[in-house]
Amino acid sequence: MPLIVQKYGGTSVGSIDRIRNVASRIKKLRDEGNQVVAVVSAMGGVTDKLIGMANELNDTPPERELDVLLSSGEQQSIALLSMALEGMGVPAASVTGRQAGIFTTGSHTRGRIDKIEPNMVHGFLDEGRVVIVAGFQGITEDGHIHTLGRGGSDLTAIAVAAAINADLCQILTDVDGVYTSDPRVVKDARKLPELSYDEMLEMASSGSKVMQSRSVEFAKKFGVVFEVRSSLNDNPGTIITEEHPDMEAVVIRGVSIERSQARVTVQNIPDDAKSAAQILGALSEAEINIDMIVANSSQDGRGRLSFTMHTNDLGRAQAALQPLLGPLNATVETEAGLAKLSTVGIGMRSHSGVAAKMFEALAEANIKTGMISTSEIKIAVTVEETQIEEAARVVHTAFKLESKPCA
Amino acid sequence: MPLIVQKYGGTSVGSIDRIRNVASRIKKLRDEGNQVVAVVSAMGGVTDKLIGMANELNDTPPERELDVLLSSGEQQSIALLSMALEGMGVPAASVTGRQAGIFTTGSHTRGRIDKIEPNMVHGFLDEGRVVIVAGFQGITEDGHIHTLGRGGSDLTAIAVAAAINADLCQILTDVDGVYTSDPRVVKDARKLPELSYDEMLEMASSGSKVMQSRSVEFAKKFGVVFEVRSSLNDNPGTIITEEHPDMEAVVIRGVSIERSQARVTVQNIPDDAKSAAQILGALSEAEINIDMIVANSSQDGRGRLSFTMHTNDLGRAQAALQPLLGPLNATVETEAGLAKLSTVGIGMRSHSGVAAKMFEALAEANIKTGMISTSEIKIAVTVEETQIEEAARVVHTAFKLESKPCA
Numbered sequence: 001m002p003l004i005v006q007k008y009g010g011t012s013v014g015s016i017d018r019i020r021n022v023a024s025r026i027k028k029l030r031d032e033g034n035q036v037v038a039v040v041s042a043m044g045g046v047t048d049k050l051i052g053m054a055n056e057l058n059d060t061p062p063e064r065e066l067d068v069l070l071s072s073g074e075q076q077s078i079a080l081l082s083m084a085l086e087g088m089g090v091p092a093a094s095v096t097g098r099q100a101g102i103f104t105t106g107s108h109t110r111g112r113i114d115k116i117e118p119n120m121v122h123g124f125l126d127e128g129r130v131v132i133v134a135g136f137q138g139i140t141e142d143g144h145i146h147t148l149g150r151g152g153s154d155l156t157a158i159a160v161a162a163a164i165n166a167d168l169c170q171i172l173t174d175v176d177g178v179y180t181s182d183p184r185v186v187k188d189a190r191k192l193p194e195l196s197y198d199e200m201l202e203m204a205s206s207g208s209k210v211m212q213s214r215s216v217e218f219a220k221k222f223g224v225v226f227e228v229r230s231s232l233n234d235n236p237g238t239i240i241t242e243e244h245p246d247m248e249a250v251v252i253r254g255v256s257i258e259r260s261q262a263r264v265t266v267q268n269i270p271d272d273a274k275s276a277a278q279i280l281g282a283l284s285e286a287e288i289n290i291d292m293i294v295a296n297s298s299q300d301g302r303g304r305l306s307f308t309m310h311t312n313d314l315g316r317a318q319a320a321l322q323p324l325l326g327p328l329n330a331t332v333e334t335e336a337g338l339a340k341l342s343t344v345g346i347g348m349r350s351h352s353g354v355a356a357k358m359f360e361a362l363a364e365a366n367i368k369t370g371m372i373s374t375s376e377i378k379i380a381v382t383v384e385e386t387q388i389e390e391a392a393r394v395v396h397t398a399f400k401l402e403s404k405p406c407a
Numbered sequence: 408m409p410l411i412v413q414k415y416g417g418t419s420v421g422s423i424d425r426i427r428n429v430a431s432r433i434k435k436l437r438d439e440g441n442q443v444v445a446v447v448s449a450m451g452g453v454t455d456k457l458i459g460m461a462n463e464l465n466d467t468p469p470e471r472e473l474d475v476l477l478s479s480g481e482q483q484s485i486a487l488l489s490m491a492l493e494g495m496g497v498p499a500a501s502v503t504g505r506q507a508g509i510f511t512t513g514s515h516t517r518g519r520i521d522k523i524e525p526n527m528v529h530g531f532l533d534e535g536r537v538v539i540v541a542g543f544q545g546i547t548e549d550g551h552i553h554t555l556g557r558g559g560s561d562l563t564a565i566a567v568a569a570a571i572n573a574d575l576c577q578i579l580t581d582v583d584g585v586y587t588s589d590p591r592v593v594k595d596a597r598k599l600p601e602l603s604y605d606e607m608l609e610m611a612s613s614g615s616k617v618m619q620s621r622s623v624e625f626a627k628k629f630g631v632v633f634e635v636r637s638s639l640n641d642n643p644g645t646i647i648t649e650e651h652p653d654m655e656a657v658v659i660r661g662v663s664i665e666r667s668q669a670r671v672t673v674q675n676i677p678d679d680a681k682s683a684a685q686i687l688g689a690l691s692e693a694e695i696n697i698d699m700i701v702a703n704s705s706q707d708g709r710g711r712l713s714f715t716m717h718t719n720d721l722g723r724a725q726a727a728l729q730p731l732l733g734p735l736n737a738t739v740e741t742e743a744g745l746a747k748l749s750t751v752g753i754g755m756r757s758h759s760g761v762a763a764k765m766f767e768a769l770a771e772a773n774i775k776t777g778m779i780s781t782s783e784i785k786i787a788v789t790v791e792e793t794q795i796e797e798a799a800r801v802v803h804t805a806f807k808l809e810s811k812p813c814a
Contacts, residue, residue: 016460016463019464020464054490056423057490057494065486065489066486068489069490071482072479072486073479075476075478076457076479079475079476080464080476082469082472083464083468083469086465086472096552098550099551120550143505143506143527144506
């Protein structure tokens with residue numbers, strides 16, 4: 001009997017009616033002859049409410065206690081979903097992160113899954129039950145509760161699928177799958193039937209916020225095939241799997257956009273690794289995530305270092321850099337109102353001219369480009385935020401992403 | 408350093424402000440040089456809300472899932488209280504029932520504490536922390552969650568106090584202590600400084616609902632001295648401990664009342680143990696708690712069996728008995744609108760005439776009595792519910808309970 005792991009997010013179980021709806025979907029899947037394990041998040045809104053209460057009592061709530069508090073949210077949703085299933089005549093049982101044997105390392109509020117000992121899950125499956133697993137949580141070897149941070153329930157689903165050797169893992173979400181571009185921006189964006197882990201990783205890190213990178217990385221590491229599909233309809237979604245020869249032969253898989261970007265350039269710095277390390281170290285210490293990094297040197301032995309970040313971090317970044325400017329005899333220049341356009345595809349490895357074609361399309365539309373960064377399967381470029389939608393459309397069209405490629 | 412276990416109920420932690428207030432009380436106790444372990448219930452109202460959601464999804468929610476659901480309530484309150492303490496500069500840590508090592512047997516929603524392995528509690532105490540323990544919950548050897556049923560948090564507090572060998576266990580509640588009678592009924596009722604376990608047990612089973620009997624029984628079994636006191640002020644409460652010679656030398660400790668009682672009499676039954684067993688068995692199977700039982704036999708070999716119960720159970724009791732009446736050739740007579748008056752005191756063991764004095768007082772006030780039952784330290788009698796308050800007052804006065812006895 002096929003064994004399927006499904007993951008439902010907080011919106012999908014956000015009310016009594018929605019929990020009932022999820023139960024119906026699971027019942028259908030089981031009636032079709034599958035064993036089902038469902039990983040669920042806390043009911044939508046619950047986590048925010050709990051954080052609000054925590055902040056009322058303590059400006060900086062201890063992270064250990066935050067984990068105890070927040071993990072109660074999934075404990076409620078798994079019990080309620082199990083009750084709904086039982087009410088429909090489907091034998092079900094809930095398991096907390098601890099009961100699912102999800103052991104974590106790392107720190108509170110940012111646990112990392114270390115190993116899974118799914119004895120209780122197997123026991124309930126052997127009894128013919130649907131098993132409902134609390135997402136987002138695990139325990140340390142010492143018995144303390146960890147939550148897994150953003151996207152933690154996706155990670156739980158993929159890790160559980162790996163641990164119980166599931167045939168498929170479905171990430172049920174509020175989108176139909178992964179598209180060649182954001183359908184709200186590019187009208188003829190097309191849902192992709194299949195995608196490689198690497199492409200999904202580059203899409204994720206380029207603003208297609210369907211999933212967090214680390215869940216995709218975990219799936220890649222353990223070879224978990226998963227499908228991103230809608231929790232609202234029965235349409236097939238997008239399968240993310242190992243790259244294989246039958247995969248749609250395309251150069252570019254998709255075009256993703258990320259808004260609210262800012263650029264910071266530190267000018268006139270000593271052109272050596274030590275200065276760059278100091279600058280990047282100061283930003284890292286201030287917990288500012290930087291994205292693209294470009295370094296230029298000039299002939300006089302002085303150089304400049306540019307990087308992008310979310311606009312919200314710009315003020316903190318300037319503050320973090322301030323103490324360095326005097327000693328380095330450097331200056332800072334910033335630019336907000338940017339956005340990032342990324343083209344992603346494993347095909348570009350073997351096809352030259354992708355960058356040329358992309359810049360040609362942008363130039364033809366009079367779109368000025370700024371910083372550029374590339375990986376083996378991605379080319380990213382900054383443009384004015386006001387032009388990002390137009391940029392996505394012209395690049396999408398240039399690579400003919402709207403039409404299914406020929407085999 | 409004295410080690411004190413405190414228990415705070417759902418009302419005491421029912422809002423952010425109240426949690427803050429409890430944290431202040433704990434801080435004060437700690438500042439006075441005590442080690443503190445606090446057992447807390449779910450925030451008032453949370454449990455009812457969760458049960459409401461459960462019932463929306465399933466008319467008869469599986470009890471295993473109810474336990475998973477409801478135990479999340481204390482998990483939230485322990486985390487929030489710990490955060491509040493940390494916010495006041497008091498090192499604190501929360502532990503769930505599982506983390507406190509509270510192992511249970513019995514069935515879901517009615518777990519019984521089997522043993523406690525408080526390693527994590529000791530660890531946190533050694534670190535100088537206040538430890539906040541989730542009341543009302545434990546786990547089975549197999550790792551399933553149990554709740555402990557009504558009064559479960561009191562039980563947790565007393566069991567934890569026994570396990571960590573605490574110097575004192577304080578049950579913080581919304582009353583000031585145990586009174587000679589209900590102060591709302593008997594104006595000159597007096598707070599008792601001290602009470603024996605046995606007296607507390609008889610008071611509990613006689614309608615003084617300060618605590619459930621099983622918590623008192625547990626305390627008696629393990630010799631845990633505990634104090635019932637108010638969570639709203641700093642008045643000393645009532646200490647419940649082993650009977651000892653210095654205890655206030657009185658015949659009667661208190662007068663308790665229980666309203667909404669009904670009497671059922673099965674008449675004309677064969678005067679043998681088998682018939683009584685059939686009748687009581689049918690009621691037990693219908694899960695009807697009966698209280699007083701009186702049997703009478705007549706000369707013709709037929710007898711009658713009377714018992715009292717809560718008025719709410721009267722209909723179900725009649726339904727449960729119906730199938731037996733034909734085979735036994737018996738009839739049923741019922742009377743609602745009753746109440747029970749109990750006088751309790753270890754002193755009555757060695758003093759005769761207590762019953763006489765009690766009935767004398769009732770007769771003088773023209774109060775008609777019905778069924779009577781006695782134990783070694785209690786005499787209980789039913790009266791018309793309309794007369795119960797007057798009955799309590801005259802008996803209270805007859806035994807001079809309003810004044811502190813001479814040594």
